[in-house]
Amino acid sequence: MADTIIVDPPQLRAVASSIGQSGSEVAALLGRLGGIGSVNQFELGRSLEDFRTTWLTALRMLAEDVDACRTALGIAATQWEQQDAALLVGGPVTPHAVVG
Amino acid sequence: MGNFVPIPIPDITSALPYPPDDPDVVRGIAAALVSIGSSLGVDVISLQSAAGSLDATWKGADSTAAQREIRTIATYAIRCERAMSTANSALNAYAVALDSARRSIDGLRRRYAVHAADIRRTEATGDPVASMLGQAPRTLTDPANARIGLDSSGLRDLSHRQRLGVLGDLDAAAHRAAAAIDATLTDIGIETYRSVAPGAVTSVLAGRLPLWQQRNRIRARQLHVTEMTAKARIAAHDIGSLIATSSPKDRAEVVARYRRWQRDPAFTRAFLTALNPAGFAYVTEQNYPALRDYRTHDHLDSVFSFYGNVLATGTGQPGMTLWTRRLTREMDRQPTRRALGLTLRSGTYSPETLEAMAPAMLRHTEDEGSPHDPWDDPTVGTMLALASQPAVARSVLTRDKVTLPQLLGRDWATDDGQSLGAALSSAAQAPGSSATLAHLTITSVAHGYTHARLGAAQGIADVLATQPRAVQATFAAANSATTTAVPGTPRSTSPY
Numbered sequence: 206m207a208d209t210i211i212v213d214p215p216q217l218r219a220v221a222s223s224i225g226q227s228g229s230e231v232a233a234l235l236g237r238l239g240g241i242g243s244v245n246q247f248e249l250g251r252s253l254e255d256f257r258t259t260w261l262t263a264l265r266m267l268a269e270d271v272d273a274c275r276t277a278l279g280i281a282a283t284q285w286e287q288q289d290a291a292l293l294v295g296g297p298v299t300p301h302a303v304v305g
Numbered sequence: 306m307g308n309f310v311p312i313p314i315p316d317i318t319s320a321l322p323y324p325p326d327d328p329d330v331v332r333g334i335a336a337a338l339v340s341i342g343s344s345l346g347v348d349v350i351s352l353q354s355a356a357g358s359l360d361a362t363w364k365g366a367d368s369t370a371a372q373r374e375i376r377t378i379a380t381y382a383i384r385c386e387r388a389m390s391t392a393n394s395a396l397n398a399y400a401v402a403l404d405s406a407r408r409s410i411d412g413l414r415r416r417y418a419v420h421a422a423d424i425r426r427t428e429a430t431g432d433p434v435a436s437m438l439g440q441a442p443r444t445l446t447d448p449a450n451a452r453i454g455l456d457s458s459g460l461r462d463l464s465h466r467q468r469l470g471v472l473g474d475l476d477a478a479a480h481r482a483a484a485a486i487d488a489t490l491t492d493i494g495i496e497t498y499r500s501v502a503p504g505a506v507t508s509v510l511a512g513r514l515p516l517w518q519q520r521n522r523i524r525a526r527q528l529h530v531t532e533m534t535a536k537a538r539i540a541a542h543d544i545g546s547l548i549a550t551s552s553p554k555d556r557a558e559v560v561a562r563y564r565r566w567q568r569d570p571a572f573t574r575a576f577l578t579a580l581n582p583a584g585f586a587y588v589t590e591q592n593y594p595a596l597r598d599y600r601t602h603d604h605l606d607s608v609f610s611f612y613g614n615v616l617a618t619g620t621g622q623p624g625m626t627l628w629t630r631r632l633t634r635e636m637d638r639q640p641t642r643r644a645l646g647l648t649l650r651s652g653t654y655s656p657e658t659l660e661a662m663a664p665a666m667l668r669h670t671e672d673e674g675s676p677h678d679p680w681d682d683p684t685v686g687t688m689l690a691l692a693s694q695p696a697v698a699r700s701v702l703t704r705d706k707v708t709l710p711q712l713l714g715r716d717w718a719t720d721d722g723q724s725l726g727a728a729l730s731s732a733a734q735a736p737g738s739s740a741t742l743a744h745l746t747i748t749s750v751a752h753g754y755t756h757a758r759l760g761a762a763q764g765i766a767d768v769l770a771t772q773p774r775a776v777q778a779t780f781a782a783a784n785s786a787t788t789t790a791v792p793g794t795p796r797s798t799s800p801y
Contacts, residue, residue, distance in 0.1 A: 216362045224355045224375065227348045231382065234341050241337045245325035246476070249399060252483035253334075256392055259490055260385055262506040266517065267385070270378050271352070273516050277371060281363065 214282040221278035228271030235264055314421045314457045317414045320464050324410075324475050328403035335396035342389030345382050352379040374515050381493070381510065388489035395485035402478030409471040413464060420460050530571040536563070537575035545580065545588055553604035556592060560611045567611050573619030582632035585616070589644035609644075610651040617652025629658050633665035642666060646683020649690040659697040663687050667701070667708060684712070688724035695735035698728045703741040713749040717760065726764030733767040743772035747779040 238261050244250045314320075356375040359368060494509045511517035540563040544556075551559070566572035577585060592608050594601065620629045635641045645666065654662070666687040691698040702709045712725055732742055746768045769776050 217359075220355050220359050220362060223351060223358075227351045227355070230344060230348050230351075234344055237337065237341050237344075242330060242334045244331060244334070244396075244399070246399075246479040248476075249479040249483045249486070252486040253392075253396075256388070256486050256489060259493065259495065259506050260388055263381065263385055263493060263510060266507065266510050266514065267378050267381055270374070270514050270516050274371060274375055274378070278359075281367065281371075 214285040217278055217282040217285070221275045221282065224271055224278065225275040228268050228275060231264055231271060232268040235261060235268065238264060314424060315461060317417055317421075320461060321410050321414045321417055321468055324403060324406050324472060326399075326403055328400040328407070331396050331400040331403060335393045335400065338389045338396070339393040342386045342393065345386040345389065349379050349382045349386060352376075352382065370515070377514055381514070384492050388492060391489050392486050395482035399478055399482040402475050406471050406475040409474075410468065413467050413471070417460065417464050420463075421457075424457055424460065530575075533566065533569055533571035534575040536566065537572050538579050540566075540572075541576055541579035541584075545584065553592075553594070553601040553608070557604035557607045560608050564611055567614040568618045570618060570622050573615045574622040574625060576615055577619040577625070577628060582628055582635060585612075585632065586635040586638075586641040586644070588612075589648055590640045593640065593644045593647070605647075609647040612648045613651025615652075616648055617654045617658070620658040621655035626657065626661075629661045633661055636662070636665040637668070639669070642669065642683040646686035649683075649686035652690075653693050654690050656694050656697045659690060659694050660700065663691055663697070663701045664704065664708075667712075682717075682719040684715075685717075685719050685724040688712075688728040692724070692727035692731045695731045695733075696737075699732035699735040699737075699739070699742055702728065702732050703745060706745065709742070709745040710749045713746070713761070713765075720760055722759070722761030724760075726761035729761065729764030730767040733764075733771050739768065739771040740775070743768055743775055744779075747772070747776055 238257060241257060244253055352375055356372045356379065359372050359375070362368075363371075493506065494513070495505050511521050543559050543562070563572075563576075580588060589609070589612050592605060592612075594605060619625060620632075636645065645662075649662075649666070666683060691701060702712070717723075717725060729742075729746070733739055746765055750765060750769075
C-alpha cells in the first residue's frame with residue numbers, strides 16, 4: 206500500500222521530535238529508578254530488587270524503542286523531502302519508515 | 306565468698322531495638338517510585354498524542370506500523386507507571402506497619418524501663434547475694450516484683466518474646482508488600498516465584514514490541530551465521546581430509562552429513578571461504594573419477610550436486626566476488642574444468658557469478674567433449690548453468706563473434722547438444738534486443754557451420770523465431786552465394 210502525504214515533512218519532523226523528547230525523558234528515569242534505595246527486610250528487599258531490575262530493563266527497552274521510532278520518522282520525513290519531484294508530477298510516494 | 310558482680314541489665318535500645326527498616330527511608334523510596342510513575346504518565350500522554358498526530362500527518366502501511374509501535378510503547382509505559390504506583394502503595398503500607406511496630410516497641414521499652422528500675426531497686430534493698438548472682442530476690446518484699454516475678458535475665462527473655470510478637474506482625478506486612486510488588490512482574494508478563502531470571506524481561510518485551518521482534522530476528526540470524534560458520538569449518542575439514550583415500554560411497558556419506566545446509570547462505574559462504582578457491586577446485590577434482598564405473602555414478606552425482614548447490618549459493622552471497630574471480634583462474638586447468646563442469650550441473654547461480662565463471666569455462670571448449678568419454682564435457686555443465694539465467698546466457702553467447710559459432714560448430718557427444726539448446730532458448734527469452742544472438746546463429750546455420758545435433762534444434766529455432774525477417778534475408782543471401790559459387794569450391798568454411 207503506497208503512503209500518501211497529508212501534511213508536509215516538517216510536520217512529521219515535529220512529531221518525531223516530540224517522540225524523541227519522550228524517549229529522552231524515559232531514558233532519564235533510568236537513573237532515578239536505578240538510584241532508589243533498598244529495604245532491609247529480607248523478603249521485601251528481594252522483591253524490591255527484582256522490581257528495580259525488571260522495570261529498569263523494561264524502561265531501557267522502551268527508551269530504545271522510542272528512539273528507534275524517532276529515527277524512523279526522521280527517515281520517512283527525509284524520504285519525502287527527497288521525493289519532491291515525484292510529488293510535483295503526482296507520482297506515488299512511498300517513504301518506508303522501517304517500523305514494525 | 307568472693308566478690309560477685311550482678312548480671313547487668315541491658316540498656317533499653319539494645320534490649321528492644323527497632324526493626325531494621327526506617328519508615329522514613331521506606332517512604333522516601335515509595336515517593337521516588339511514585340514520582341517516576343507520574344513522569345512516565347506524562348510521557349505516556351505525550352506518546353499517545355504523537356501517535357494520534359501521526360495519523361493525521363501520514364497515512365499508509367508504514368504509518369500504521371509506526372503508530373502501532375508507538376502505541377505499544379505507550380501501553381508498556383502505562384504498565385510501568387501502574388507498577389510504580391503499586392509499589393508505592395505497598396511500600397507505604399509497609400512504612401505504616403513499621404510506624405506501628407516502632408510504637409509497639411516504644412511501649413515495650415517503657416515497661417522495660419519500669420521493670421529494670423524495680424530490679425535495680427531490689428538489688429539495692431533486697432537480697433544482696435541473689436542480686437549479685439543476678440537471680441530473683443529470695444525475699445520479694447516489693448509488691449511489683451512479686452507480681453511480675455522478674456529478675457534481670459527474666460526481663461531480657463520477656464522483652465525478647467514481646468519484641469518477636471511485634472516483628473511477626475511486621476513480617477506479615479512485609480510479605481504482603483512483597484507479594485504486591487511481585488505482582489507487578491506478572492503485569493508485564495513475567496511468571497516468577499523468586500528472583501527474575503536474567504534476560505526474562507528482555508525476552509518477554511522483545512516478543513511483544515514489534516521493533517524488538519525485528520532485532521530478535523537479526524540476533525537469531527547472527528546466531529545462525531555463527532553456528533553455520535562452525536559447521537562449515539568442520540565440513541571443510543571432513544571433506545578435505547577424507548577425500549584422498551575414500552571411495553565414492555564414503556565421500557557421498559560424508560557429504561550427506563552436510564547436505565541439509567547445501568543451500569544455506571551462511572553455511573555455503575563459510576564453507577567456500579574455509580576451502581578457498583584453490584582448495585575447492587582441488588576437492589572437486591579429487592572426486593572426478595579416474596575410471597568410469599556405473600556402480601559409483603549415483604554416489605558421484607550426489608557429491609557433485611552438493612558441490613554445485615554449495616557453489617551456487619555461496620558465490621551468490623555478498624563479498625564473494627573476489628573468491629569467484631580467483632576460482633576462474635583455476636579454470637585454465639583441464640582437471641578443474643572437468644570437475645567444475647559436473648559441479649555446474651546443479652544449483653542456481655547468480656548472474657554475477659555466471660558472468661564471471663562462464664567465459665572462463667568456455668575458454669577451452671575446442672579440446673573438450675571427447676566422444677570416447679561422454680561424461681567428460683565441462684561445456685555441458687556451463688550451458689546448463691547459463692540456461693537458468695536468460696540475460697547472462699545472451700550476454701555470454703554474444704560477447705564476441707567466436708563463442709557462439711564455436712559452440713554451434715563443436716561436437717556434443719555427451720548430450721546431443723541439448724544443453725546448448727537450453728542455453729539458446731533461455732537467451733532468446735532474455736529482455737532486450739536479440740538481434741546479435743539471432744545474427745550469429747543465423748550465420749552459423751545458414752552457412753552450414755553448425756555440427757550441433759538434434760538436441761540443440763529447439764534452442765536454435767527459438768532464437769531464429771525472434772528475428773524472422775533477418776532469417777529470411779540471411780538465407781536468401783546464402784542461397785544466392787551458393788548458386789553463384791564456382792564449382793569445386795567448399796560450401797562453407799569454419800569461422801575460426
